[in-house]
Amino acid sequence: METDLAFDDDDVYSFAYLDEMTKRMIRRAILKAVAVPGYQVPFGSREMPLPPGWGTGGLQVTASLLGRDDRLKVIDQGADDTTNAVSIRRFFAEVSGVATTERTGEATIIQTRHRIPERALTEDQIIVFQQPQPEPLRRFITEEAVARKIHAFARYGVMYVRLYEDISRLGHIAMSSDYPVVVNGRYLASPSPIPKFDNPKLHRSRALALFGAGRERRIHAIPPFTEVKSLDFADYPFTVQRFEACCSACGAQDSYLDEILLDDGGRRAFVCSDTAYCAERRGERTES
Amino acid sequence: MKPRAREILRVERLSKTFGRVPACSTVSFSLRQGEVLGIVGESGSGKSTLLRCLAGRIQPDEGKVLVASDDHVVDIWAMDEASREQFLPTTASLIHQNPRDGLRLDISAGGNIAEPLMAAGGRHYGSLRATALEWLEKVDIEGWRIDDLPEIFSGGMQQRLQIARGLATHPRLVLMDEPTGGLDVSVQAKLLDLLRGLVRELGIAVVVVTHDIGVARLLADRLMVMQRGRVIEEGLTDQVLDDPHHPYTQLLVSSVLQV
Amino acid sequence: MITSIKGGEAAIAASHRLLAKRRRGNPAIVDLSVDQIREQLSLAVDRVMSEGSLYDPGLAALAIKQAEGDLTEAIYLLRAFRTTLTRFGHAKPVDTSAMVVRRRIATTHKDVPGGQLLGPTYDYTHRILDVALMGEAGSDDLSDLDGEGAEKNEGRNRDCMLDAAACALTRDCGVLARAEIVENARPDEEGKVADITRDPVVFPSRRDQRLQSLARGDEGFLMGLCYSTMRGYGRSHPFIAELRYGDVTVVLSIPELDISVGIGAIRLTECQTVHLTTRDGSLPPRYTRGYGLVFGHGERKAISMAMLDRALRSAELGETVAYPAQDDEFVLSHSDSVAASGLVQHLKLPHYVDFQAELQLLGQMRADYAERHADPGLKPVAGLAPIMEAQGGD
Numbered sequence: 001m002e003t004d005l006a007f008d009d010d011d012v013y014s015f016a017y018l019d020e021m022t023k024r025m026i027r028r029a030i031l032k033a034v035a036v037p038g039y040q041v042p043f044g045s046r047e048m049p050l051p052p053g054w055g056t057g058g059l060q061v062t063a064s065l066l067g068r069d070d071r072l073k074v075i076d077q078g079a080d081d082t083t084n085a086v087s088i089r090r091f092f093a094e095v096s097g098v099a100t101t102e103r104t105g106e107a108t109i110i111q112t113r114h115r116i117p118e119r120a121l122t123e124d125q126i127i128v129f130q131q132p133q134p135e136p137l138r139r140f141i142t143e144e145a146v147a148r149k150i151h152a153f154a155r156y157g158v159m160y161v162r163l164y165e166d167i168s169r170l171g172h173i174a175m176s177s178d179y180p181v182v183v184n185g186r187y188l189a190s191p192s193p194i195p196k197f198d199n200p201k202l203h204r205s206r207a208l209a210l211f212g213a214g215r216e217r218r219i220h221a222i223p224p225f226t227e228v229k230s231l232d233f234a235d236y237p238f239t240v241q242r243f244e245a246c247c248s249a250c251g252a253q254d255s256y257l258d259e260i261l262l263d264d265g266g267r268r269a270f271v272c273s274d275t276a277y278c279a280e281r282r283g284e285r286t287e288s
Numbered sequence: 289m290k291p292r293a294r295e296i297l298r299v300e301r302l303s304k305t306f307g308r309v310p311a312c313s314t315v316s317f318s319l320r321q322g323e324v325l326g327i328v329g330e331s332g333s334g335k336s337t338l339l340r341c342l343a344g345r346i347q348p349d350e351g352k353v354l355v356a357s358d359d360h361v362v363d364i365w366a367m368d369e370a371s372r373e374q375f376l377p378t379t380a381s382l383i384h385q386n387p388r389d390g391l392r393l394d395i396s397a398g399g400n401i402a403e404p405l406m407a408a409g410g411r412h413y414g415s416l417r418a419t420a421l422e423w424l425e426k427v428d429i430e431g432w433r434i435d436d437l438p439e440i441f442s443g444g445m446q447q448r449l450q451i452a453r454g455l456a457t458h459p460r461l462v463l464m465d466e467p468t469g470g471l472d473v474s475v476q477a478k479l480l481d482l483l484r485g486l487v488r489e490l491g492i493a494v495v496v497v498t499h500d501i502g503v504a505r506l507l508a509d510r511l512m513v514m515q516r517g518r519v520i521e522e523g524l525t526d527q528v529l530d531d532p533h534h535p536y537t538q539l540l541v542s543s544v545l546q547v
Numbered sequence: 548m549i550t551s552i553k554g555g556e557a558a559i560a561a562s563h564r565l566l567a568k569r570r571r572g573n574p575a576i577v578d579l580s581v582d583q584i585r586e587q588l589s590l591a592v593d594r595v596m597s598e599g600s601l602y603d604p605g606l607a608a609l610a611i612k613q614a615e616g617d618l619t620e621a622i623y624l625l626r627a628f629r630t631t632l633t634r635f636g637h638a639k640p641v642d643t644s645a646m647v648v649r650r651r652i653a654t655t656h657k658d659v660p661g662g663q664l665l666g667p668t669y670d671y672t673h674r675i676l677d678v679a680l681m682g683e684a685g686s687d688d689l690s691d692l693d694g695e696g697a698e699k700n701e702g703r704n705r706d707c708m709l710d711a712a713a714c715a716l717t718r719d720c721g722v723l724a725r726a727e728i729v730e731n732a733r734p735d736e737e738g739k740v741a742d743i744t745r746d747p748v749v750f751p752s753r754r755d756q757r758l759q760s761l762a763r764g765d766e767g768f769l770m771g772l773c774y775s776t777m778r779g780y781g782r783s784h785p786f787i788a789e790l791r792y793g794d795v796t797v798v799l800s801i802p803e804l805d806i807s808v809g810i811g812a813i814r815l816t817e818c819q820t821v822h823l824t825t826r827d828g829s830l831p832p833r834y835t836r837g838y839g840l841v842f843g844h845g846e847r848k849a850i851s852m853a854m855l856d857r858a859l860r861s862a863e864l865g866e867t868v869a870y871p872a873q874d875d876e877f878v879l880s881h882s883d884s885v886a887a888s889g890l891v892q893h894l895k896l897p898h899y900v901d902f903q904a905e906l907q908l909l910g911q912m913r914a915d916y917a918e919r920h921a922d923p924g925l926k927p928v929a930g931l932a933p934i935m936e937a938q939g940g941d
Contacts, residue, residue: 049674077657087671094673138779153373157407161392164406165399167413168435170825170832233413258657264724394867439867 016063016096022046026064026219030210033221038183039151040134040218048214055088055113057212058130061219062092062111065126065210071099073107078115078256078273085113102276114177116198118255118277121207123224131192134213134220136180156188159231167236176241182229183222191228197241197256202228245270250281294321295356296460296493297342302351304337311337312348313517321460322491326508326525328498328540334517335497336465341365342495343382343463344372355379356460378408381454385466387446390453391438397424397449398434404457423452427482444475448482455486462487464496468503480506501540505529513537570615584608593814593843594618598884599625600744600763601632602813602842619765623885639807641795643817643840648793655786655821659721666792667844722821722834723788729821729834752875757859761852762841764882772872773851776858781870783857784823785837792816792844816841818849822857826865835864 014020022044029043048056066072072092076085080102088111089100101107104117113130121127137147140158150156159180166174179196183189191202192211202209202222209222222228232238246253248269255277257270272278297319304312311334319325327335340346342353344364352363357379364372384390391400398420402410410416421431427448438446447467454462467483468476484507487494496507504511504525511528513521513536521534532538571578585592585608595607599622607625614620650666653659665671723729741748743759752760761769776783794814800807821834837857839849861873871877881887 051674054670079657082657083665083671087673091673133778139782140779142779149373153370155373155377155407157403157405160406160411161395161399161403164402164413164416165395168396168398168417174825232411233416234411235414261656261659261721263660264720266725394869 013095015068016066016092016098017049018046018060018063022060023064026060029219030061030064030221033210033219034208034223036187037223037226038181038187038189038220040189040213040220042217043219045214045217049091050088052215053132054084055111055130056214057216057219058111058113058128058214059088059091059212060214061128061210061212062109063096065109065128066092066096066098068096068098070108071101071106073101073104073110073276074112075110075115075117075274075276076113077258078117079275081275103280104274104276114193114195115256115273116194116201118252118272118274119280120201121205123206125207127205127207127209129192129194129209129211131190131211131213131218132215133178134190134211134216134218136178136188136190151187154186156182159188160233163231163233163236167233173232173236173238179238180231182231184226185229187220188231189220189222195241195256196230196238199228199230199238200240204228243270247272247278250278252278252281295319296321297356297495298352298354298361299342300352300354302338302341302348302353304334304341304346304348306337310334310517312341314351315514315517315519316351317512317519317522319461319493319495321493322487323510324487324494324496324508326496326498326504326511327514328501328504328511329514330499330540333514335514337517338514339382339463339465339495339497342461343380344376345382377404378457379459380461380463381457381459383450383454383462383464383467385469387438387443387450390450391446393439394437396435397429397438397441400438400449400453401456404453408457419456420452423456424449426455426486427452428478442475444471444479447471447479451483451486455490455492458490460493462492462494464494466498466500467496468498468500476503483507501529513540566615570613579612581605581608581612584611590844591616591618591621593841593845594766594848595621595625597842597845597848598622598763598765599629601625601629619884619888623888626885636799636801638810639798639800641797641813641815643791643795643815646791646793646795646815646817647812648791649814650793651789651791652787653721653789655722655788660724661720668846720789722786723819723836729788730824730836732836732838748879750876750879752859752879754856754860757875757879758838758840758852758856760879760882761839761855764852764879765884765887766845766848766851768882768884768887769851769855769878770847772858772878773854775870776854776872781858781861781873783837783854783861785820785854785857786822787850787853788819788821788836790816790818790846790849792846814843816843816845816849818846818853820850820853820857824864835860 016023018026025044029041033039033041045057046060048059050056050059062072072089074080074085074089074092076082076088079085080089092098093100104110104119104121108124109126109128110117110121111128111130116127135144135147137150137159140162141147141150150158162175163173166172175196177195178190178193179199181189181191181199181202190211191199204225204227205222206224208224211220211222213219230238241256243253243257245257247255247257249271252272255272255274258273260269260271262268272281295318299318300316301314302312302316303310303314313334315334315338317325327338329335337346341348347365353365354361354363355375357375362375364376367375382390392403395403398417401420401423402416405416405419410419417434420434424431424434429445429448429452433441438449441449451467464483468479471479480503487507494507496503498504508525511522511525512519513528513534515536521528521532521537528537529541532541585604588608588611589604591611592604592607595610595618596602596604599607599610601607603625606628607621610621610624610628611618613624648664648666650668651661651664653663719729719732741753741756741759743756748756748760775781777785792815794812796809796812798807799810816839818837818839820837820839822837823832824835825832835857837853837855837860839852839854839856841848841852855872855878858870858872859875859878861868866873868874
């Protein structure tokens with residue numbers, strides 16, 4: 001545990017920006033979220049120096065978890081070098097002084113927006129998701145009280161209606177990201193806007209997954225080794241995206257790819273969205 | 289008190305007051321499988337409040353609503369909300385007067401029928417779709433309309449779709465609130481025919497609330513006449529309508545005959 | 548004795564002097580010049596120009612000074628001035644493909660033709676008060692960002708005023724260039740563009756009328772509505788295909804001489820959104836567009852405008868219209884800050900004539916109620932009796 005006193009007296013801000021009481025409040029919410037997997041725990045979200053919607057939920061969760069020995073990795077769209085990832089990593093480097101890394105294997109805490117790293121996470125790691133909308137029912141039910149009852153009674157027919165309608169109108173389930181899951185056979189939850197490609201990585205993951213929604217003031221969690229089932233029908237099973245191309249930088253065939261537009265004439269290339277994975281693969285290739 | 293084997297619903301001394309106005313006063317009755325009970329009365333007589341108490345929508349001040357489940361009898365207002373919400377949707381269906389209250393207009397006809405099935409655990413698209421088609425056929429909606437939005441349906445079709453949605457889960461008990469209200473006369477007649485056929489075919493227990501004596505005569509086996517929250521007369525439909533005892537019932541019956 | 552308050556000519560004059568005094572603030576502090584506002588509060592100036600529907604940074608700065616920084620009031624000042632101007636011609640549609648781009652981002656791809664140009668943005672600043680700005684004039688040397696040949700910024704984050712690649716952007720770049728999956732940006736069928744400042748909008752509205760209304764609509768209102776669509780009140784699956792900010796030339800055609808002349812450059816923010824659309828009748832699933840364009844640098848407003856443009860096309864695209872943001876009458880009728888501010892603040896005007904009328908009505912209704920409910924507890928309330936009695940009383 002960090003205290004204000006442990007940090008330089010000269011500094012205006014506490015270690016990892018938030019004051020200790022706030023961090024304690026967030027940790028309590030996290031503990032509750034871990035105890036009730038998939039349940040959205042309300043918490044007293046604070047204003048942060050980054051705007052709501054840009055990852056303040058993830059930011060607060062990470063701030064409440066960080067200790068001096070942690071090693072933080074921050075990605076956005078899978079990449080360490082995107083502006084938002086750089087900005088958040090710099091923020092934590094400034095306000096906590098913890099070590100940062102781009103290597104997935106070296107990180108103890110990974111804060112992410114829209115991706116899960118390709119490299120399997122371990123028991124020693126926590127992945128913190130930035131989540132704009134924690135309520136998977138919000139697309140059909142705008143009233144919070146109604147949505148809460150649906151969760152309480154676990155009557156998720158309305159969510160399956162979406163799947164039914166997609167199949168009858170379009171021939172398949174037309175959700176490609178933020179694909180809802182049932183956690184531990186009980187709560188319907190949003191995995192945050194990761195591509196559904198990443199959903200299977202949540203199932204019985206060795207790492208603890210925490211989802212922070214700052215603007216909506218909710219935290220939910222998927223504890224290690226928890227069952228995570230993506231919604232589907234018996235005769236229309238859940239499937240993930242497949243790419244016809246492989247990464248043009250490292251040749252990976254198993255990773256999620258970014259499309260790079262080379263010109264307006266339609267020339268494009270594909271590269272790994274997980275830049276650290278791509279770099280490690282390329283490193284291995286050149287070493288061998 | 290335990291209802292007999294085929295008793296589906298038993299109401300005991302049910303009362304509900306809004307402010308100073310008693311909507312239902314010590315109403316008691318029972319209903320068996322395959323039986324249709326009509327509740328008639330003017331608007332304001334308390335019949336819709338009674339129906340909502342039975343459907344789990346309005347909590348009565350006093351009294352019991354006992355409903356048969358597979359192997360026992362439950363008092364729906366003695367259960368906690370979660371258990372009631374688990375129990376009721378698969379046991380009882382409420383058919384609203386205005387189909388817009390009972391349908392989702394922005395999802396397809398098939399989706400409307402499939403939703404309660406999915407809420408009850410249906411997870412096979414093919415069989416959901418087959419059930420939806422089967423029910424559309426039962427309520428005289430052509431199969432090719434399965435993917436249409438009910439928004440573009442006529443009032444009569446919307447009402448038939450609501451009935452399909454309400455019956456597809458095979459509830460033991462169906463509660464209908466003025467099911468033909470708001471429809472024109474020829475459409476009403478057709479819908480009544482359909483309802484009569486379905487009730488007979490499925491052998492469900494039905495409570496139908498109506499201010500229309502004609503509807504009551506066509507659908508109901510037994511009648512309960514309500515005035516100012518009280519049941520003032522009840523008996524077999526023919527008996528009540530052909531030989532009304534209470535002056536108010538006489539008035540109701542004579543007013544319909546004049547038309 | 549009761550005296551009624553008479554026309555406050557003196558009061559009004561005194562009020563204006565009090566305003567002037569407050570506007571000046573502490574006279575020991577140096578007076579704020581209009582030039583300073585124009586140069587150093589440029590985003591406020593941009594907003595006032597945008598919602599004031601008049602591109603004139605100097606006048607907008609003056610309006611801000613005169614209104615003590617109340618932007619809604621400043622917008623009103625500018626609008627009121629605008630109506631006095633003679634319309635001597637129509638500019639051609641500005642060609643944003645020829646924009647000299649200062650900032651340009653596309654979110655659908657990591658990299659796009661022409662590159663991502665971060666430019667000046669608060670997006671990746673940390674919102675931590677910079678006490679250094681408390682001091683006297685900043686000493687930061689920013690000259691490296693000026694002028695020709697002096698570009699030292701690396702990578703894509705250069706100020707790209709002179710960047711040839713940036714100037715070569717086409718109108719539809721990146722995902723928008725993919726005509727097979729994105730609807731065409733088609734001109735209005737009739738070819739005639741409405742002018743909402745001359746002809747009132749009649750509902751149902753046309754898209755050109757909506758875009759014009761949104762362009763001058765209140766930023767806060769539009770942003771709130773846009774936010775509501777993102778929280779489930781009319782979801783429209785948005786991506787910002789492109790957001791650009793920079794300078795374009797205004798070209799005026801002079802029919803008498805049959806020529807077109809460039810009359811100057813204005814600074815604009817343009818936002819194009821794409822939205823996955825699957826409900827639209829016979830057409831295959833595809834991306835449809837939303838469009839936003841505002842004077843100066845106003846990304847929040849441009850994005851809100853594009854999102855609402857698309858939300859207001861819901862009916863056209865076969866979607867259920869169920870939420871405020873999809874209802875053109877609701878949005879357009881309430882988005883103008885001049886109109887809204889006027890009516891909201893008119894509540895400060897005296898209303899004693901209609902209030903007296905309502906008091907009498909209330910007295911009547913309470914008397915009736917007491918009679919109907921035989922409620923002895925409901926005594927006639929002093930002041931609610933008919934007016935004749937009050938005059939005859941003590």
